[in-house]
Amino acid sequence: GESVGLHLPTLSVQEGDNSIINCAYSNSASDYFIWYKQESGKGPQFIIDIRSNMDKRQGQRVTVLLNKTVKHLSLQIAATQPGDSAVYFCAENPGGSNYKLTFGKGTLLTVNP
């Protein structure tokens, strides 16, 4: 079935560098996307979302980019900090559905001091 996937299962960066986490989705009907951060032993924590009528959205130190042409989503984290170390999931609302989120497998981000 159609699903959300991630290009890189792990990403290791130096503290202070910028991080980019990528996500590919296959459902062209998806119209809403969310990035979550999940630390060990905790639930997914909302980071930022974007609707399909937008290409870019910025938050505090984070930016989400949406390329509908190639069905690609990315999360950019500026000045990555050790506290950013976690698993990052992208999730989509696959259109026509009022509620379900389909999650990718996740990317483990490790920030080295």
Place this chain on the structure above:
Amino acid sequence: GAGVSQSPRYKVAKRGQDVALRCDPISGHVSLFWYQQALGQGPEFLTYFQNEAQLDKSGLPSDRFFAERPEGSVSTLKIQRTQQEDSAVYLCASRGGGRNQPQHFGDGTRLSIL
């Protein structure tokens, strides 16, 4: 607390026992969701409530899984005659607004079936 609260945080049961997992959503949130998360995987949808109505239970793995939200607030996920493959983290999420609003998750219940 302002967030979604789940209890217990950890549950160990013997195969064949029944378990009940509780979720307290964010106050006022109409929508409530249950997800199952296997180790190293993303959460997978189980069921969805709008107020007390269970509008979708298509993700429940079998008829041993049952969820309820009788008063439109607290929800309980029950698993009967547990099996080892039921071992996972069970996450609850709630949402206050419409479909293009984020779901907010609790920290989950880690269920281990021996």
